[in-house]
Amino acid sequence: MKVFIGSNNPAKITAVENVFTKLKIVAHDVPSHVSSQPYSDTETLEGAINRAQECASLAEDVIGIGLEGGVMELNKKLLLCNWGALVDESGELFVASGARIPLPKEISEQLLKGIELGEIMDWYVKKKDVRKNQGAIGIFTDELVGREEMFRHVVKLLKGQYDYNYKQR
Numbered sequence: 001m002k003v004f005i006g007s008n009n010p011a012k013i014t015a016v017e018n019v020f021t022k023l024k025i026v027a028h029d030v031p032s033h034v035s036s037q038p039y040s041d042t043e044t045l046e047g048a049i050n051r052a053q054e055c056a057s058l059a060e061d062v063i064g065i066g067l068e069g070g071v072m073e074l075n076k077k078l079l080l081c082n083w084g085a086l087v088d089e090s091g092e093l094f095v096a097s098g099a100r101i102p103l104p105k106e107i108s109e110q111l112l113k114g115i116e117l118g119e120i121m122d123w124y125v126k127k128k129d130v131r132k133n134q135g136a137i138g139i140f141t142d143e144l145v146g147r148e149e150m151f152r153h154v155v156k157l158l159k160g161q162y163d164y165n166y167k168q169r
């Protein structure tokens with residue numbers, strides 16, 4: 001059994017490696033079939049599910065995992081939101097969401113202009129590839145919770161549900 005993760009983003013790959021420590025992890029840059037900047041829980045979850053299903057369809061006896069970042073609106077504010085999906089070797093689907101925090105006004109304003117969060121964050125902190133490292137969540141939590149740790153928690157929630165379900169069979 002192998003685990004296919006549907007992204008080449010190192011923050012996502014490392015999160016899966018840190019949870020599925022006994023299985024071989026392979027990255028496949030599959031499409032999410034949603035916009036590159038999802039704007040709701042629904043769309044972000046859909047992207048995660050699409051990536052997981054694409055991965056699971058690539059081979060027999062694999063677990064497919066999709067992790068998707070997006071933003072969603074709550075009480076007239078934009079929040080970071082993150083979703084994960086796992087499709088197991090029998091086609092069963094498990095989903096889990098990650099931590100969410102509100103984004104500062106100046107970030108939301110740029111997002112509403114149609115710019116991707118990854119690009120905005122690099123401009124905001126004057127660094128390259130924030131999305132592959134600590135992420136927006138790392139910047140706005142003063143580096144206390146980074147993107148890999150946030151996704152690691154999502155992957156734990158997925159693996160835990162998969163393991164529980166497996167034991168009930």
Ligand SMILES: O=P(O)(O)OP(=O)(O)OP(=O)(O)OC[C@H]1O[C@@H](n2cnc3c(O)ncnc32)[C@H](O)[C@@H]1O
Pocket residue numbers: 006007008009012036037038067068069070116117118119121130131132134135136137138147
């Ligand atoms: O290669 P993929 O897997 O697509 O990785 P990604 O970094 O683009 O991540 P997502 O597609 O899941 O995220 C959707 C968008 O939101 C951005 N994004 C999401 N969370 C972020 C974070 O914590 N920090 C910076 N950008 C983030 C990201 O750059 C994309 O523009």
Ligand SMILES: [Mg+2]
Pocket residue numbers: 036
């Ligand atoms: Mg992306």
